[in-house]
Amino acid sequence: MSSPNITKVTSHISHNESLIFERSQPGRIGYRLPPLDVEAQPLAEIIPPEFQRDDDLEGVPEVSEVDVIRHFTRMSTWNYSIDLGMYPLGSCTMKYNSRLNEKVARIAGFANLHPLANEEDAQGALQVIYELQQHLAEITGLPGVSLQPAAGAHGEMTGVMIIRAFIDARDGEGASANRRTMLIPDSAHGTNPASAHLSGFSVKTIRSTAEGFTDLDHLRELCGKGNVAGLMLTNPNTLGLFEKNIKEICRIVHDAGGLVYMDGANMNALVGVARPGDMGVDVIHLNLHKTFSTPHGGGGPGCGPCCCTKELEPFLPVPRVVKVESGTGDGSLFKLDSNHPQSIGRVKAFYGNYGMMLRALAYIQTHGHDGLREATEAAVLNARYIAHALVSDYDKPFAAPPMHEVVFTDKRQSRKGAHTLDIAKRLIDYGFHPMTIYFPLIVSGAMLIEPTESVGHQELDQFIEAMRSIAREAIENPELVLNAPHSTRIGRLDEAAAARKPVLRWKPKAKADAA
């Protein structure tokens, strides 16, 4: 695209960036070590020859510090992030991560504390864990809390392991071996069956009704077999619908001797309004990186606390943070308590991803009771606004009003050849991150849209206008949609070729050609 008369010294940041390997210049270095102040040792005495490289670091790029900084800074400008605009990725709750929470997480006393510091030197840090546990217990209505799990699927597995440990203790090892079936609806996140399987359960799938809810008759039938350890249920479910029979569902499972695990991925529809503990749920995981606004992905890591009933509390991971009255009567002390013989044990090094706990506590405290409820109401209102506005342009397979996210399909557009993938790619041209596509699996051509409460009226309208415009294009000028995106640095990627013949690493030119 550059003019033939101009030889550019370097690429503009909006251009493609070559690989750092291709920036290599012989002899360039980005460091200078100080002279040795000890006697030099022969390399072979420190590292046995068989562990030494013999290729003279072939292919490792020779670059200066500024080369590296410019290379990665240029690429960092290509990211689409929540700080740039709406990120309506259904099931992911991509809400704004407040700068205040980041500031709190960087307070030196917390950030620089050694994880093995003595309890008495870490009272403030332990108090943060304790207070966050108290808040999450109140929000979920489930008094036992562990903040150890590192993310959602980890919290799920912790919850399922707790169910297994509870049943083993209740029924005895012999009888509990006959109770190894976990029920999971066909709309569930794929991590649910994986967590159940890893914990030694076999999975039976429950059908959804045509209206998008758990099929109670099928649930009763499966529970009648006497081998059900539990049910893993997402509520609102992944179709964005609140399982209004949740109390009846819990009763059926409990009557059959099973426990109810709730996947808390969609808690952004419930916080401050309804509590899983009040619905009959026994154990739940939360995603602090969704519902409580701590960063996802590169800004992560995540945190997937596990909350449970009093009955299940003895099985929670250790160590647990507890509050005890100090012997001298001058207030309370926070202690790490590992004296729980029925515990499933430790599930994470140290105490979990501590920085996330600070951010989540800051989120909860800056919102307060009313603020948390208002955030939930706004998240649901925003999703319903989109649902209402787009129902005339896109097929909405379920009639019930959605909670915090809404699912549409490509049924009307696909007749002219534009499918969900094409619509998602075209949305990039309008400046939005695409929605979640082809999930839930039970909806053909699914587009799952979750605006969260972080989007204002104006941006919602812009999103709706973009989606309507794409719906028109799909009929009037399908090629425009089929070949999207057009405005990006690179166009449509061949995802099938990338998956079939992945190029996982750079190789020196001569070797790559020879291979």
Add this chain to the structure above:
Amino acid sequence: MANIPEDLHYSKDHEWVRVAGNIATIGITDYAQNSLGDVVYVELSKPGDELAANESFGSVESVKAVSELFTPVSGAVTEQNDALQDAPEKVNTDPYGDGWMIRVKMSSAGEVDSLLTAAEYEDFTKEETE
């Protein structure tokens, strides 16, 4: 319109069965490959595995999702289509030919009679599309 050969048996999970003697060749239908999109990986049961009807014999991964494969007939696996390891796209380009998945020595010959005919399967896919 999806291609539905007359001489095959079909399951409601969108597998087809071709019978020759007591050997059943199994794959997924044109309708199924079209719904899945570009297939990028196929995992199959190995020769010697004993399968009961409706049991999983592997999975097929497309750019959209991973889907389980269910055998419509019971028996021992005699062969798997090794070519799909390097060329999973054969499932898209030739679902009833080079895209076949496994061969099974049937233990209950009558099972194929309970499967759908081509005409019945065509009606079934029409219902699903509605």
